[in-house]
Amino acid sequence: MLRTILMASCLALASLPAAAGEFDTEDGFAVFEKLFGVTEGKRRNHTKGFCVEGVLSPVNAAIKDYSSSPLFTGQSTVIGRVSHKGGKANPADDKFGALGLAMEVTTADDDLHVIALNTEHFFPVATSEEFIELLRAKATSKDATKAFAAKHPALKVYSKYHGALDKTLKPYEGTTFNSVNAFYLVDEKDKKTAMRFSFRPSGEEGIVVDTNPDFFLENMQANIAKGSVSWDMVVTLANPSDAVADPSVQWTGDHKEIVAARFTVKKAMAENEGRCDALNFDPTVLTDGFAPSEDPMLEVRSMIYALGVGKRLSEKE
């Protein structure tokens, strides 16, 4: 029931006039298509991926001091999607690249909670508008990208940091995914605590590096058969000096972390055999006990993903 309402509202949103607040959703979406091209019926970013299904279970009850979410009181079911970042139809699995993990979580009481993460530690620029400008520059020329970089020092910080990270090829299940944007935990008395969170692999996951550019699905299925695909949801509570509304600023230094839950994958299947393909992983769909932060990027993501799901489902008709 809730899922039907969510899908209906996404389709309704997708047919709204282009501009949402300051951000031109249609134009932003078109920039992805200009940069990557269009694979009809598929997502325009994180285009290649497959479905996963499993359960989310609470781990450390300390999280309940900060959030009244039903995610932390009982077991929930998950329909998820793992993906390669970018809008190319078929990037190779045997080359290191940025990845995504999205989850639609249904709690025991049938409440929905959506999570969409990627492998960035922080965002390349401060705002959605700058991000679209960056993609537009990339779609235009190397010189345009250089000119953009010269005016946006955050991009240099991002490139230096992410360029220095370990580039060893790992499967989805051996990879840590981050929220990048901040959210609030909300307790029973409506007290809000800012946080970011990650899904970290709970164990050492095997990988068979193959010459087959599509080995990630089989690799995960083999790891599930061994009973070993799971991620821990690690919540990082903000310190008072942390930037909450700017995803391009890294949170550095000591932070309180709570292992709030664990996502255990039971099944992985191709998109056309699973239930994730038609889902809209809108990161503002949250259970009570969570709230979006003031970061305006969350609202933009919500609008652009709604436009995306409307387009790609209509292309399948």
Ligand code: HEM
């Ligand atoms: C202004 C910032 C952003 C823009 C404009 C943007 C845009 C997009 C678009 C156009 C899609 C494809 C949607 C579709 O066609 O259904 C997408 C998918 C996705 N995005 Fe973003 N994105 C942004 C920020 C982020 C951030 C910060 C994260 C994670 C931390 C993220 C994670 C994802 C994931 C995981 C997917 C694929 C979800 C799935 O499997 O369906 N995005 N994004």
